[in-house]
Amino acid sequence: MDAFKLLTRSTKFKSAAPAAKPAARLPSFGKAANPQLFRTAEGEKLESEQGKKRKRANAAADNEHEEDTADLDFFHSKKRSAAPSSGASASAPVKGEDLPSDQDESDDDDTMDEVQRRTILNSHKIKITDLRDLDEIQVQAPVKESKKDSKKKKKKSKNEEPAAPLSKKEMKRARRMYPQPLVSFKELRSRYKISSRLAENVAGQGFTVPTEVQLGSLPLMLGDPSVSTAEISEPDLLVVAPTGSGKSLSFLIPVINKIVRHHHSQSEEHGILSVIVAPTKELASQIVNEGRKLVAGTGVKITLMRKGMRVVERSDDGETNVLEEEAEESAGSEDEDEEDDKPKKSQNNAPVTKSDILVTTPLMLVNSLSANQTKPLAHLPLVRSLVLDEADVLLDPLFREQTLDIWRSCVHPDLRVSLWSATMGSNVEDLTRSTIKERLENIEQKSTTPHPLVRLVVGLKDSAIPNIDHRLIYAATEQGKLLGLRQLLRPAAASPGDVRLRPPFLIFTQTIPRAIALHSELRYDIPAEAGGSSRIAVLHSDLADNQRSEIMRDFRKGEIWILVTTDLLARGVDFRGINGVVNYDIPNSAAVYVHRVGRTGRAGREGGIAVTYYTKEDIPYVKNIANVIDVSEKLRGEGGGKSIQKWLLDSLPDLSKKDKQELKKHGVKARQISKHIGGKDKGDDKDSKAARASRISTKSGFERRMENRKKGAIAASRNRKAATPQDGNVSDGSWNGLED
Structure with missing residues (x-):
């Protein structure tokens, strides 16, 4: 019997009101049923067939296990396997994690052929390309020929001329790769034999259906047993995938699994084994938070880089400290009595971090390796995985030298580097090739296993995700933009044809002073009954770290509804409940627009709105953004033209290369x-x-x-009051004669 009904049976409740009509579904509501952005019926059919095969194989394995009841142990733990085999050391488990054996889960015999793999990858718009030279690819994977063909070629080789060079299409086909995709996260354990504890943590986070970038990148980084032996080794990877598609999980799982295997190898090497570099502190903090959920119980430690943290032992620390102490003693010999009462501050006395994974921003790690640029750059000899998140920014001139210094400091011959972003130009590919070659020449060592450089692209390169509604609005003047923004704050008062945007949402400006000015102008627009000025905040790089962390925490909790910011939050930061993005100032480039609007509509959610205002001064810079919007709508299958009409694209002026570079560096001149x-x-x-x-x-x-x-x-x-004497005698500057 219901206790609540028993206690309240004497109370007369009012009849329930008729159920109201369900409100419009917001992007922040719940989780998407399927986080994948691109999928076709043919690909889904193949994936479902593979899932049925796995279920039948698991059911058969369970039946065999039930029949064999002689070796049952009724007192073993359900969470862990039975007692380890005689070959394993049961008394000393490594960091609380059992070895991933092949006996706990049966291998699946559902290896796909090349046609099936190609069908699934193409249905999800995944394109994987080997970026090595064609000669290297042919040496690694030679084509088998019959004896008759080989004899004919030997006879004709003397008289025939050399073969004609391949066309561009043939070169592209030769470089294409079709590894078996990851259809389900259950395959991480059954097929790729990742750590059992790591697989439990992934399942505990509710991940069941992999996104496109996870579907294509995880088999490459974990080592797909279905491909040839020459391609099993982990490659250097360039990944271009839409915003909100799960790139962080894609590089965290292989990095953590590699470290777990390193711990189980009983190696005596202990220290930083992986470095993840992000352009902002907010993104680095987010990666650490996601990583801590995955490393729980595995013995792997992930740490966020802090000021003053030591990451490596330096051989010259002791010498410099002795010299500094002698200089201080000689300079302060006269004040010894006063200094005895004060505690002496010893430099470089902080212990070296014992973290396995270090997440950092470029400048902070470079300062730690170079002792604030006072010493030569130290090496990170144990690092085997270097991850560059938002790689196009990290290799931009602003961070390039710092990022390359970190890259060169990783001197292990088997280092693997992966670069991840939603936008990546061809210059990043060229720089990656040259840096890998230069690093191997500098360390004068060859890798123990040959590995290729692979590029993975999801969807169209440098395009916005297709599930966002774009609005490009002409506001004429700055006052027009402000009036339009105030209309967005009152969606109930808007006319049926106007844009309706409900909080929470982000507002991006070009500079920090403009963000502060816009915040001061809008802070009292929300009524006091709804929270008033506490519902609007501004976030920029001039704020202290604790202030930035507090604002981010309140925005995630829902206490702040509207956040005015600069491009500080344009990249990587995951806000799952964002209903929209407002570009109050036009972005500096098409790539910045892609990242800004990617804060909404994440993980397959629908309905995110991106509003961009532009004025008369912005007209020369609008075409790049209009092209991105047009391509995004075509990618969604609407044929384009919904938000951007053809006459607008034809009438907007083209921007020269020099003007594009100037805009990227400084923004619109009128707002500088x-x-x-x-x-x-x-x-x-x-x-x-x-x-x-x-x-x-x-x-x-x-x-x-x-x-x-x-x-x-x-x-x-x-000023007059300050200039007046306090005794009240005001002198007018005239002479009154001599006093008696």
Whole structure:
């Protein structure tokens, strides 16, 4: 019997109101049934057939296990296997993790042929390419020929001319790869033999259906047994996949599994085995949080790089410390008595981190390796996996030297590097090739196993995810953008044809001063009954680390509804409940637009809205963004033209290469002027006019003049009071004669 009904049977409840109609489904609601972005009926049919084969194989294995009841042990733990074999050391398990054996789960005999693999990969728009030279590929995988053909070729080789070079299409076909895709996360244990504890953690997070990037990259990084022996070794990997498609999980699982196997090998090498580099602290912190869920119980330790952390022992630390102590003693011999009372601060006394995986930003790790750029760069001899998340930014001129220094400091001959991003240019591929070659020449060693450089592309390269609704709105002026943004804050008052965007959402600006100004303009737009100014916040790099962490935490908890920010949050940061993105200032490039709008519609969710305002000054820079929107809508299967009409694409001006570079570095020139032009400031008329036009405010010039006059009067009054003597005798400057 229901206890609640028993206790409340004397209470008369009102009749339940008729059920209201379900509201429109928001992008932040629940989880997507299938996180995959691209899938066709033919590919789903093949995947379901493979799933049925696995179920039958597992059922047969269970029946055999039930029939063989002689060796049953009724007192063993259900979570762990029975007592280890005689060959294993049962008394000393390594870091709480049992060895992944081949006996606990039976191998699947559902290896796909090349046609099936090609069908599934093509249905998910996955393209895997070997970037090595064709000569290397042919040496690694020679084509088998019959004896008759070989004899004929030997006879004709003397008289025939050399074969004609391959065409571009033939070269592309020769480089294409079709490894068996990962249809289900259960295959991680049954087929690829990853750590049992790691497989449990993956299942505990609710991951069942792999996304496209996981479907294609995990078999490559874990070593697919279905491919030839020459390709089993883990490759260097370039991955281009849409935002929110699960790239972090794709590189964390292989990295953790490799370290678990290293621990089980009883190796005496202990230290940092993997380094993950991210461009921002927010993204690095997010990777650590996701990694800690996966390493629970495996004995693997993942750490976020902090200031003052030591990552390597230096042979010159002791010498420098002795010299510094002698210099301090000679310089401070006169004040010995005063210094005795104060504790002496010893430098470099922090212990070296015992982490297996280090997640860091480029500058922080370079400063630690070079002692704040006062010593030569130290080496990381044990690192076997280097992961560059958002690699196109890390190899951009802003971070390039720092990233390459980290890359060169990893001197292990079997180092594997993987580069991940939603946008990646051809220059990144060329730089990756040259850096790998240069690093091997510098260490003067050859890798123990040959490994290729492989590129994996999901969907179309440098395109936005197809499940976002894009809106490109002409606002004419800065005041028009502000009025349009205020309409988004009140979706109930909007007309049926207007854009409806409900919080939480992000607002991106070009510079930090503009983000601060926009926040101060909007902070009182939300009524006090709904939380008032506490519901809007601003986040930028000038804030302290604890302030940034607190704002991020409150935004994830839902206490902050609207977050005004710069491109600091444009990359990698995962907000699963974002209903939309507002580009208040037009992005500096098409790649930045792809990453900004990728904060919504993540993990297969539908309905994310991306609103972009542009003014008269932005018209020369709009075409790149309009092209991205048009391609995204075509990728979704709508044929394009829903948001971007053809006449608009034809009428927008093309941007030269020089202007693109200038825009990427500095943004729109009209918004570079951050100074406020006051009444007494006299500068260039063009600069003052541009500053007034780019000011974020709805106040008229008359209101501003009145405010400035009032502020000037108050300041003059304070100055007069400060200049007046305290005794009250005011001197007017005239001579009153000699006093008696």
